[in-house]
Amino acid sequence: MTATVAEQKDLAPRGHPQRWLILGVICLAQLTVLLDNTVLNVAIPSLTTELDASTADVQWMINAYSLVQSGLLLTAGSSADRYGRKKMLVAGLALFGVGSLAAGLSQTSGQLIAARAGMGIGGALLITTTLAVIVQIFDDSERVKAIGLWATVNSLGFAVGPLLGGFMLDHYWWGAIFLVNIPIAVIGLVAVVRLVPESKNPQGDRPDLLGALLSTIGMTAVVYAIISGPEHGWTSGQVLLTAFVGVAVLAGFVLWELRIPNPMLDMHFFRNQKFVGAIGGAILVAFGMSGSLFLLTQHLQFVLGYGPLEAGLRTAPLALTVVALNLTGVGARLVPRLGTPLTIASGMTCLAAGLAAIALLGSHDYAGMLLGLVVMGAGISFAMPAMANAIMSAIPPEKAGVGAGINGTLGEFGNGLGVAVLGAVLNSRFAALVPAAVGAASLPAALAAADSESEAQGIKDAFASGLETSQLVGAVAVLIGGLIAAVLLRRAERAEAAGTGTDSGSASGTGTDRAGSAPADSTGSAA
DSSP, X not given: OOOOHHHHHHHTTTOOTTHHHHHHHHHHHHHHHHHHHHXXXXXXXXXXXXXXXXXXXXXXXXXXXXXXXXXXXXXXXXXXXXHOHHHHHHHHHHHHHHHHHHHHTOOSHHHHHHHHHHHHHHHHHHHHHHHHHHHHHOOHHHHHHHHHHHHHHHHHHHHHHHHHHHHHHHHSOTTHHHHTHXXXXXXXXXXXXXXXXXXXXXXXXXXXXXXXXHHHHHHHHHHHHHHHXXXXXXXXXXXXXXXXXXXXXXXXXXXXXXXXXXOSSOGGGGGOHHHHHHHHHHHHHHHHHHHHHHHHHHIIIIISOOOHHHHHHHHHHHHHHHHHHHHTTHHHHHHHHHOHHHHHHHHHHHHHHHHHHHHHHSSSOHHHHHHHHHHHHHHHHHHHHHHHHHHHHTSOGGGHHHHHHHHHHHHHHHHHHHHHHHHHHHHHHHHHHOGGGXXXXXXXXXXXXXXXXXXXXXXXXXXXHHHHHHXXXXXXXXHHHHHHHHHHHHHHHHHHHHTOOHHHHHHHHHHHHHHTTHHHHHHHHTO
């Protein structure tokens, strides 16, 4: 139902009257998407056996979803701004539900891969529209807390996914891990239709079809190169060619966006120091978290001797710390007290300190690793909501979908970059310390080739040393990059206050000043 002008003005200062209930609905939708990824990893042995899936089939079951989703995030966000965020949220839930049904009833690997790709389309729509709706229904005083709760869902999905997957597979057949999404999607659909207000860009820009095509192809190619790099080798022709195509297409996308009057992504946003600082910090948080967890899961299993489920439980404290601190609103309370730049600097410093603690104290002892995970979780809970809010406030409210698409794309890029860079450092150090294992494809292969217990222990020590080096490299990168991001944000704030930042002031001023009136813009655009 469309609000009257008087109602729109009344909503502006404090946001939508049902905003917290709406936040719960869209977080439920977001959780469904995130659980699906982590649950699938637990189901790989069952899928391999029951669908007679090859290693390549299993990889595509996982990658089809992430490739489609990451490739479509910008396009999904732009579509939400143009056609309506509520419409795209409904479409995303419907596609995700239908894809889950098709996946659960799949009889062959090909059918499951196709269903996962369809779920990736729905996932891209959900990730972008949920954050965009939050920007529309919450005002400045509550938005950081709301974004913090939204970000908590990411960590909750990581922590709960393996446990839920293990429970489902112990009691039901593998298809149940997909079919459980359907009732959640139906509940979400009904709640979104009844509660979420429609919002879209009132200007109604012409669709940028070529830009959408170029961004989709470019991002898909880059993400594929990052995903396939560890398997095929970073210098292999397949990886280099895919990466070159992706970068070239994205360069064409940038040139095209600079030329047209109504671009899907306004490149002038990148002149805004507030925007650049926030996106740099977002990449580094994803870089540190995903790269560290990628290494730790191997270390826990291959060096410390834990099983897959035990290893998952021992990495859960990072996610649980993020959940606990965001649910209690600690990070949200820091922003008004310290300011965005100092909050982000504090969070990034904690993240770097956690990585360093894991490197120096956790190589042979889980207690040291636990300390590092908790400190990392604290840093992420401080920095992530502040950075997401900075990104969204640097973009006009009518472009909230594009802003959410940028935020999601940067997360995907940071995840892949963390695995690639820290994994390469680990492998380089490992190969230098164990020359005989250079020809081995992995630590398990090197251990299998060991001739004695003492040689095997030497290989494990070499891997632990490589882990220490890679975590320290990650800590230095996160600390330096985080401090640079904080400096850029501080400069942008000073420029706004002094009224001298033409590009910075216009872009971020639009987001900050108009954020409180976002609900009025959104409901008005639906009229």
